[in-house]
Amino acid sequence: MAKFNPVMTKLEKSIQAGLRDGGREVLKRARELAPKDSGELHKGGAVAVDDLTMQVAFRGDYAVIQHENLDFEHPNGQAKFLETSTEQVDIGPILAARNRKDLGGA
Numbered sequence: 144m145a146k147f148n149p150v151m152t153k154l155e156k157s158i159q160a161g162l163r164d165g166g167r168e169v170l171k172r173a174r175e176l177a178p179k180d181s182g183e184l185h186k187g188g189a190v191a192v193d194d195l196t197m198q199v200a201f202r203g204d205y206a207v208i209q210h211e212n213l214d215f216e217h218p219n220g221q222a223k224f225l226e227t228s229t230e231q232v233d234i235g236p237i238l239a240a241r242n243r244k245d246l247g248g249a
Contacts, residue, residue: 153246155195161241162197165234166190169199172228177201178209178220199225 151159170188177184187202201210209215213222221227242248 154242157242157245158195158238159192160245161238162192162195162234163190164241165232165237166192166197166199168234168237169225169228169232172232173199173201173225176221176224176227178215178217178224180219184209184220184224199229201225 167190170190174185174188177188179185183203184201184206187206189200189202191198191200200206209217210222210225215222
């Protein structure tokens with residue numbers, strides 16, 4: 144039986160790169176909005192791209208508690224920092240720019 148290896152098209156590779164670029168922008172904004180008391184949140188963020196999906200996350204229970212608890216006072220940041228960053232960063236133009244760069248568009 145023949146062995147098949149999945150091959151990604153240039154477009155798929157470009158989309159993955161664009162998702163990674165967009166994820167980095169979301170993460171950058173989330174770090175700006177995250178509470179800065181200990182600096183743990185700032186260090187813990189990461190972007191992951193798998194197939195044609197992108198995830199931005201902060202590691203640890205501490206991040207979830209800080210993100211979800213609306214009763215905490217955050218003088219140097221805010222709750223819902225990741226959710227807010229996904230609403231503020233439009234990754235559509237980032238994907239389009241990457242595709243133009245990678246695929247030779249105008």
